[in-house]
Amino acid sequence: MSGFTSRLRLALWALVALAAVAATLLFFVTRPGSESGGIGGGSYALVDQRGQPVDQSMLVGQPSLLFFGYTHCPDVCPTTMAEMAGWFSELGDEAKPLKAFFVTVDPERDTPEILDGYVSWVSDRVTGVTGKPEEVAKMVKAWKVLAEKVPGQGSDYTMDHTASVFLVNAQGGFEGTIAYQEATSTAVAKIRKLLGKAV
Secondary structure (H helix, E strand, O other), X not given: OHHHHHHHXXXXXXXXXXXXXXXXHHHHXXXXXXXXXXXXXXXXXXXXXXXXEEEHHHHOOOOEEEEEEOOOOOOHHHXXXXXXXXXXXXXXXXXOOOEEEEEEOOOOOOOHHHHHHHHOOOOOOEEEEEOOHHHHHHHHHHOOOOEEEEEOOOOOEEEEEXXXXXXXXXXXXXXXXXXXXXXXXXXXXXXXXXHHHOO
């Protein structure tokens, strides 16, 4: 009996050690910023609202706000764009290093021309991004964004999508989010913290 207990105890300790090793590996594989499990990264070939080619390098070199939406959005997107305009206004000259990107989750309808009219009123530092559906899908996947088509009447449809604004550092890495309709003071404080890391 004691021999069996000893073997059982040894087997249990081996399982504990194996679980610890697995947990450690999982942390290093899925920690933020790692290629396989982090938010962001990946490569994609898209165009901006002027039809100029852009890719993942657009997020490198300056702190950025990154939002995924679409121009036919009835509420979340126009609200977020209005809030973004307010953030830029409140920050004033502090926001000079800051860029923002509105990436469509509806590239079938959101042409560069449509995006140009949609984002240009917010700030001249907001860039609209679209492209081939398969390339947009790569960026959506890289940033772990929800983007699902919801059928409407006839050929009409809406898009369910992530409502948060991503905070991106000057290296193109994920720094956090601003929630939909988050208090302006909180959102601006988060942006100031992001800008502080770029100094």
